[in-house]
Amino acid sequence: MTGTEVETEQVGSRTEPTPSGSGPTANKPRRRMPAGLAGVLGFLLGAALTAGLVVGAAFTLRDDFRDAIWRTVLDNLNPFTTGEVDRSETPVLVSIQDLARFVAAEAQYEVLVDLENDVKYVPSWLAGERIVLAVNGSVDAYVDFRDLDEDAIEISDDGTTVTVTLPEPELAEPRIDLDASRALTEDRGLVDRVGDLFASDTDARQEALATAQDRISDAAAGSDLDERARANTTSTLQAMLSPLGYDQVVVEFG
Template identity: 45%
Template sequence: MARDGDINEPTREFPGYPTADSLPARSDVPPGSTPGGRGAPGGPVKRLLLVLGAVALVLVALLGVQTTGIFPDFRNPFGKEQTDRSQPPLLKSIQDLSRYVAAEGNFQVVVDLQKDRNNVPEWLLNQRTLFVGAGSVEAYVDFSTLSEGALVVSPDGKSVEVRLPAPQLGETNLDLESSYVFAEERGLLNRVGELVDGDPNRQRQVYRLAEERITAAARDSGLPQRAEENTRKMLEGLLRSLGYERVTVTYTAP
């Protein structure tokens, strides 16, 4: 039996249980492991994710610095680069021109070209192209064909007559930047044929048709007559400034 004075003191037969403060620190427990000896679940995976996240944040910060212009000299290591290995232009010829371009017409034409076969369904064999072509045609007077008698001055020196060839139309200049394919339909066999043996110049025919239509429209538009009038006004102003009172400009048939 314990004595009354020592009732709160542990007896020798029943020593007090150790507390957390009295336990010695264990130095053999590896970091990231529980005192029981088992590692924390997902420890290495979490550390790898943290490292990848940090790298991603650094890249985003570097790209943001470049785009915002804080450090303009900073070069993005993953930026796009373009290398031009084109050869220098080669001058093949120089041609002296003696044309006076007196008028120019700008035209637009819609070409609807379809190629199919009789008694064959369109879904099987068909090719239809709707092309919008834009181009220009110049009307000019060729001064290189003028002879000595093209300029006749009156005896009193007050009038002059100029004989010129009739204006001509230049070649149609198809503007590819303003021209485009509006719609295109192809049959099943046409699509298969393009996959096997594609034709990079299959649009050449619609280009040629567009040029022919624009050339015909230029002839019917009165462009040569406008060139005659503009050339006449130009020569009248020039020769009158030289002292001639009367200026006559005539055109010969081409």
């Protein structure tokens, strides 16, 4: 065998490279991520996304809403948070009364009450008190229809005139509007302040309110509120009875 033939055989016996995907390693299965690890990673990813959404929503809220949320959280975590327990009972009906009052006029009043209680020979800074209240109230003028009977209404023979006899208008008790009333000055001496530690000082305020109620009642009695009530009642009855076919509606008080 010549050298040329030997070289030719060696070249022909060279092993060709194994194609990709074939050979002894081609049939080995690929490694997969364990199911438990995949579940944990999925949970962490979902939690991260949820936290991002919550944080983004929190930043989009207004300041007052964020403050309200923080206050709610802090209140729930505070072991000394106070609460209200309502043990009130159901209201019990004491009495019921049918009313037939026609409120014909109303007057609004505001009165300034200045009451001062001094102790003789003792300076005001030591003993005594002064309270100044601006009190708002109202008074109604009404006509009571409860005692009206058949004789209160009289129709003329020709049926063109109706006469209604009513009682005189009355003034109701003044109603004090506590929401609109306010205290301007409330000074007390040292002794009275010490007494307030053991008992609330409500007598002076009640006395001031009672004084205001009396003054409002006197002002209403000295006004033309009753005359306005007569005029308004007359015009109301005329408007109600004229469409019934009466040419004249007469309203008398007495």
